[in-house]
Amino acid sequence: MAIRRLFVGGNWKCNNTLAQTKDLVNNVLNKLHFDPAKVDVVVAPVFLHVPWVAEHIQKPVQVSVQNTSLTGTGAYTGEISVAHVKDLGLNWAILGHSERRQYYGETNEVVANKVKYAVENGLDVIACVGEHLADREANQTNQVVEGQLEAIRGKLNEAQWEKIVIAYEPVWAIGTGKVATPAQAQEVHEFIRSYLTQKVSQNVSQKTRILYGGSVTEKNAGELIHQKDIDGFLVGGASLKPAFADIVAACNIVKH
Numbered sequence: 001m002a003i004r005r006l007f008v009g010g011n012w013k014c015n016n017t018l019a020q021t022k023d024l025v026n027n028v029l030n031k032l033h034f035d036p037a038k039v040d041v042v043v044a045p046v047f048l049h050v051p052w053v054a055e056h057i058q059k060p061v062q063v064s065v066q067n068t069s070l071t072g073t074g075a076y077t078g079e080i081s082v083a084h085v086k087d088l089g090l091n092w093a094i095l096g097h098s099e100r101r102q103y104y105g106e107t108n109e110v111v112a113n114k115v116k117y118a119v120e121n122g123l124d125v126i127a128c129v130g131e132h133l134a135d136r137e138a139n140q141t142n143q144v145v146e147g148q149l150e151a152i153r154g155k156l157n158e159a160q161w162e163k164i165v166i167a168y169e170p171v172w173a174i175g176t177g178k179v180a181t182p183a184q185a186q187e188v189h190e191f192i193r194s195y196l197t198q199k200v201s202q203n204v205s206q207k208t209r210i211l212y213g214g215s216v217t218e219k220n221a222g223e224l225i226h227q228k229d230i231d232g233f234l235v236g237g238a239s240l241k242p243a244f245a246d247i248v249a250a251c252n253i254v255k256h
């Protein structure tokens, strides 16, 4: 089995005053201890805070955006293009988060087009998938996740998968305190990995990091990370707190 470097993402969503962001960077992130050979740590502030964070964060913590536009630069009022992200020297975007799908009308097709555009223009992408509670209750989890993955797969060639990290975030577990059990998360992660084996390649399946997101805390991270196909986390609420350091510490390991 390939050894995959683990990954901890902090998705700050639409939170924090600039003062709170500075406090988080100075007092939590710039005091993290981790080995970048074992784990990537990537945080995604609100757009307006990104330049300050990018300037003040200490490597090896990396900075991501939470969304990018479908288009390049130009007459697109209110949008932020991949070119602007690259211009700041940044390499990561979270795309297809369920909140973008749910509140901003991003369909599988829109998400897939954003992923394609971002990858073609040099970004690495944390591509989010996940089912609603009703899907899970109707035993449709795998079908929903497969549909989301199929849309993305249709836009990428095999080499471009190198730039993709998948985040499995069941919508019912996001911000609710209802974390998926390690077994529930592992089951879907295994499904995603076997999807990649069958539909892309064995190589991509073994190399692609699959993150879990949804009410991850310092209390549950240790057990979740030991599941076979969980390669890290995309953390929301707990990434705004000192507890983020404990989650990073839980992932500062080499899994065999």
Ligand SMILES: O=C(CO)COP(=O)(O)O
Residues within 6 Å of the ligand: 011, 097, 169, 173, 174, 175, 176, 177, 213, 214, 215, 216, 234, 235, 236, 237, 238
């Ligand atoms: O949506 C998430 C990360 O992208 C998860 O959010 P919470 O960790 O707050 O549940």
